[in-house]
Amino acid sequence: MGEFGLIGRYFQRAVLQQAGDPAAVALGIGDDAALLEPAPGCQWVISTDSLVQGVHFPEQYCPTDLAYRALAVAVSDLAAMGARPLGFTLALTLPTADEAWLGAFSDGLAQCAVDHRISLIGGDTTRGPLNIGISVHGEVARGRALRRSGARPGDLLCVGGPLGDAAAGLALVLDQPLPAPLDEASRDYLLARFWRPRAQCELGQALQGLASAAMDISDGLLQDAGHLARASGVALHIQGADLPSAPALRHWPARQQLDWMLRGGDDYVLLFSLPVAALAQLGDWPITVIGRVEAGQGVWLDGQPIAGDGGYQHFKESADG
Ligand code: ADP
Ligand code: MG
DSSP, rough: OHHHHHHHHTOOOOHTTSSOOGGEEEOBBBBOOOEEEOOOOOOEEEEEEEEBBBBBOOOOOHHHHHHHHHHHHHHHHHHHOOOEEOOOOOOOESSSOOHHHHHHHHHHHHHHHHHOOOEEEEEEEEEESSSSEEEEEEEEEEOOOOOSSOOOOOEEEESOOSHHHHHHHHHHTTOOOOOOOOOOHHHHHHHHHHHSOOOHHHHHHHHTTTTTTEEOOOSSSSHHHHHHHHHTTTTEOOOOOGGGGGGGGGSSHHHHHHHHHOOOOOOOEEEEEEOGGGGGGGSSSEEEEEEEEEOEEEEEEETTEESSSSSSTTTSSTTTO
């Protein structure tokens, strides 16, 4: 099967091309480029992510999960901006055109595309070491995008869901020793939180006009909070006891739970600041207040300043680098 047969069979599928709002895609796969149709009065929202084996995902993976995760991670950046997903492109580099692998990958991609209502509109297919590049496109009403820079002293600091799940899920993927036996339901839940994160697009859109700043947590709460603090020119004070965790995490000792909630990456829940008066308007959303925005700088945990970035960084040579 050649490149074009492969594209036609695994990527030009109706389920992938029509996963999102059909009105948003004027021209999809098949020409030299795609045409998108944003709603009048909207701004374009664009983000790109690459996934490299051994860096962004472990060697032990299932192609269906891998595809789901690759797309969800990319869409999460749209959620963080308060955008509505429209379409995505896929730059896929593969060592071989293994049909079983491609079928499984295409299925996971389709599941994620449908879950997030985003259509595959184009891409590129090349041979080489496995690499997945995804660009996502969305729209947001002009001037309504959520940014990292608007947090103000007095605002509440909130997260959109439990923390630490994906780090625990990764420990399971890597077969790390368990402190206590884990029931099947907890195992399934944590693995799904690592392999099948749900980008919080609906929450992001609901936060428009309410949140003063927002971002998604991909590299761990402390590190990402550091970015938000810097962009906004404020200090973020977090209460460790207020961090939300799922019941499945409680199989691990408290210290491990806290470390994963603070430093584990890959949860893809939203982190945002909210004027106190706006909290009541989000009554139906399962959000958690984890701290406060204050004048100053940096991230503080239970009154103590956090040194360094406290999360994952590429190109970082040593702990003090
Ligand atoms: P070109 O050579 O003009 O860049 P290609 O031959 O690479 O175009 O691709 C042909 C069509 O197939 C284009 O519409 C392109 O967007 C689409 N395409 C190629 N690879 C993928 C892929 N992995 N997923 C989705 N669409 C793809
Ligand atoms: Mg061309």
